[in-house]
Amino acid sequence: MTGPIESTDEDLVRRLQSRDEAAFRELVRRYQSPLIAVARAHVSTRASAEEVVQETWLGVIKGIDRFEGRSSFKTWLFRIASNRAKTRGVKERRSVPFSSLGDDDGPAVDPDRFDNMGMWRSAPAEWGATPLDVLAGSETLAFVDETLGQLPETQRMVVILRDRQGWTSAEVCDALEITEANQRVLLHRGRSRVRAALERHLEREGAGA
């Protein structure tokens, strides 16, 4: 890795407590996107989640001087967000509990890919032959991003927090208030869908080349 070493949250919080605007910007940049994902678990629209996150940052400004670091900043921040989102979700009478798995229980891979013994008719292509740096060209990444956007909401949030944000499963379960078992199922389904979409996409690309 090149470039300056990223400041820790602790450094940024100390700087924020002395009213450093750059530190505030950096914290917002760092957490805006996962905050929206977490808020989205409790409210009915994206716009509503964004409002919750705005309120959360205002809460941070108001409360940061009293923040004593007994829990991590991240835990504190996400607790503010999920409490606010929950209050708002109750007002919106959001009916579908996020913790449910939804009814999407399709197979990870199209059954036609297997013979009647359950063996692959033809092996999955070796993407590994392509260096990840080539595979990770902007066009492929844009496709992955788009596919994530089309996942059922619960799957999308779990995949984003785990695989894009790099959270641990415990952090995700805590923030979204779901069980470890549900977290695993949602992650499995979400990843499987993205893989399947990517496979079709790369086949099209390959055929077109």
Place this chain on the structure above:
Amino acid sequence: MRLPFLRDKKLMCQQMVELISDYIEGTLPKKIHQRVAAHLAMCDACPGYVEQLRATIALTGRLREDDIEPDMMDELLDVFRTWED
């Protein structure tokens, strides 16, 4: 739940694909983990699936985060700048 077929004696490729995410996570029960590993050692096709899923995870990890809307940032900075002790 998702695992009743595992009572069957042989783990087929079509069942493997339902287990690979948990296999990568390391959250499968030990016996099932071992059976998945044994299948992967014997199968020509399934290791390719594992690699595809790992690549999928790696690609997701390379996505940029959504940038905050400039309007939202401006609004927050306005509040920040009028912050009073």
